[in-house]
Amino acid sequence: MASRGQILNGREVADRLIGNVADAVANHRDQGGRAPGLAVVLVGDDPASEVYVSNKVRACERAGIVSVHHRLPHGIGRGELLALIDALNRDPEIDGILVQLPLPAHLDERAVTARIDPAKDVDGFHPINLGRLACRDPALRPCTPRGVMTLLAAHGIDPKGGHAVVVGASNIVGRPLALELLLAGATVTVAHRFTRDLESHVRSAELLCVAVGKPGVVDPAWIADGAVVVDIGISRQPDGRLCGDVDFAAAAPRAAWITPVPGGVGPMTVATLMQNTAEAAGLVVQAP
Ligand code: GUN
Numbered sequence: 001m002a003s004r005g006q007i008l009n010g011r012e013v014a015d016r017l018i019g020n021v022a023d024a025v026a027n028h029r030d031q032g033g034r035a036p037g038l039a040v041v042l043v044g045d046d047p048a049s050e051v052y053v054s055n056k057v058r059a060c061e062r063a064g065i066v067s068v069h070h071r072l073p074h075g076i077g078r079g080e081l082l083a084l085i086d087a088l089n090r091d092p093e094i095d096g097i098l099v100q101l102p103l104p105a106h107l108d109e110r111a112v113t114a115r116i117d118p119a120k121d122v123d124g125f126h127p128i129n130l131g132r133l134a135c136r137d138p139a140l141r142p143c144t145p146r147g148v149m150t151l152l153a154a155h156g157i158d159p160k161g162g163h164a165v166v167v168g169a170s171n172i173v174g175r176p177l178a179l180e181l182l183l184a185g186a187t188v189t190v191a192h193r194f195t196r197d198l199e200s201h202v203r204s205a206e207l208l209c210v211a212v213g214k215p216g217v218v219d220p221a222w223i224a225d226g227a228v229v230v231d232i233g234i235s236r237q238p239d240g241r242l243c244g245d246v247d248f249a250a251a252a253p254r255a256a257w258i259t260p261v262p263g264g265v266g267p268m269t270v271a272t273l274m275q276n277t278a279e280a281a282g283l284v285v286q287a288p
Contacts (some may be wrong), residue, residue: 002226005252006155008259010147011156014267016288017067018063021274024065024283037066038122038273039088043081044074044106049100055270056098061190063274068094074104079108082115089117095281095286096122098273101172101277111223125172134177140276145177146231147268149184150208155257157207157228165205167191167198167218167245173232180208192212198227210245220250232265 025035038060042053053069060067070084088097097120103109104218113121118128124142152159165288168174169192178190191201202208211219211232220237223229223246233245242259252258259265276286 002178006257008149008151008228008230008264009258010259010264010267012134013258013288015138015272016154017150017285018059018274020286021063021065021271021278024278024285025182028283029064032169033087034093035064036092036277037064037068038098038277039068039070039091040096041070041072041084041097041099043072043076043100044104046102050104053100056273058154059270059274063278065274065277066093067158068073070096076107078107078111079113081112084096085089085112085115089249094120096120096277097186098123109261111245112288120280122273122280124276129180130176130179131272133183136183138183141180141287142172142176143272143276143285144211144232144269145180145266146172146273146276147178148232148265149180150272150288151265152181152228152269157257158184159207161187163187163204163207164207164209165189165191166209166211167202168211168213168232170211177209177211194210212245215243215245217245220247220254223251226256229264231259231261234261234266
């Protein structure tokens with residue numbers, strides 16, 4: 001019988017990808033170029049966002065990317081935030097701009113995202129970048145979906161022609177991931193909160209990607225024998241440990257391949273941000 005429960009090792013692939021970014025940056029600097037610059041904007045003091053941002057800043061150090069961290073108070077006004085984005089758009093030393101989401105409720109995420117120069121939108125959330133992904137002309141691509149595609153490719157998994165089911169239809173993960181999979185030639189189903197009979201969709205998935213942020217949303221008994229399972233959810237259990245949307249221990253014996261949480265998709269998101277920043281600076285990064 002074919003082996004089951006093989007690990008899609010995001011930590012390892014992410015390390016290789018960051019190493020490739022560091023090589024590209026070092027080469028560029030050897031030829032007299034400047035290090036890429038990433039501006040990270042954090043509004044307020046959401047503890048989860050603080051952790052994500054500090055991971056991103058640390059990855060910049062490893063990749064040789066200069067990070068400039070802008071911490072803004074929770075109560076900052078829309079005009080002030082947009083003025084900062086305008087200044088970063090004009091700054092010749094800044095190649096990438098990332099505004100950590102979610103923003104406080106009084107700020108309009110759509111307006112903020114759309115204000116970033118699409119050529120510096122290393123999150124890939126600008127409507128122009130999402131539109132280009134939708135019409136098969138990708139430019140800067142959202143980090144988590146692109147990271148999932150890189151993780152699959154690094155393990156020799158090609159979604160082309162297979163049935164991929166994406167559970168969750170968020171703007172930052174589910175929707176762009178469906179577009180990535182479509183671009184890669186998969187037959188794609190997107191399930192979401194209004195989907196009737198989630199079970200039957202999951203049972204037919206050869207590649208199952210779950211991005212809801214709710215542990216247990218998919219019953220492991222639904223997973224088809226030999227499916228590839230990508231768990232993009234991340235939640236904190238009452239005991240403080242992190243867990244995904246899928247019960248790993250129950251799903252692994254059914255899955256051919258599966259991502260752990262932590263150590264699966266999470267590190268790929270951060271490494272892909274480094275890749276996008278280097279590419280926004282005009283560098284060429286080797287696939288891991
Ligand atoms: N919040 C959760 N995920 C992300 C992400 O990938 N980028 C940004 N900017 N904010 C997020």
